[in-house]
Amino acid sequence: NAGVTQTPKFQVLKTGQSMTLQCAQDMNHNSMYWYRQDPGMGLRLIYYSASEGTTDKGEVPNGYNVSRLNKREFSLRLESAAPSQTSVYFCASQRGGLKETQYFGPGTRLLVL
């Protein structure tokens, strides 16, 4: 049981390049989330998926797209990376129902030059 896994762990991009961050969970959770964390700041929600087949915008969705590929996988895509997207990206999952908590992955560190 690996929990929430993210790939890659670290990535360097040039401005304008695209890439997809991958997230997978093996806990059979319904909800999945993408957050970003800038230096010295708390996490901010980018997108989330309350259940398979649905996605919704969070606090800072501009410049990103997501795909809930199946119940296990939730990917985050940067179509045209910008230096302002340099950040640490965390994926999380949650089973659902009352009082459930979120489990976070180890993060992907992205540097956009």
Next chain:
Amino acid sequence: DAKTTQPPSMDCAEGRAANLPCNHSTISGNEYVYWYRQIHSQGPQYIIHGLKNNETNEMASLIITEDRKSSTLILPHATLRDTAVYYCIVRVALGAQKLVFGQGTRLTINP
């Protein structure tokens, strides 16, 4: 969702109890108090949550005031591994939880 206020930093001696306060004066009746922590560069980790009664688990205790406008997270015997940023988050427990992380409290455990 109700906003929370936490001190930016705190220090505690190893082996002592660490008491981390959180103010949430605009909390609604159906909102829970959650605590997460983030150890350097890692993903946040759930600690504990509660509605109005005090809660205890293997990691910590949560004391919520009777008017629910503030709470305290207690780490009973802090160790060096408890050094982290602690986030107090208030939100409803139903459905997808769009957690709103503030700045948190940076807790440093000193030997």
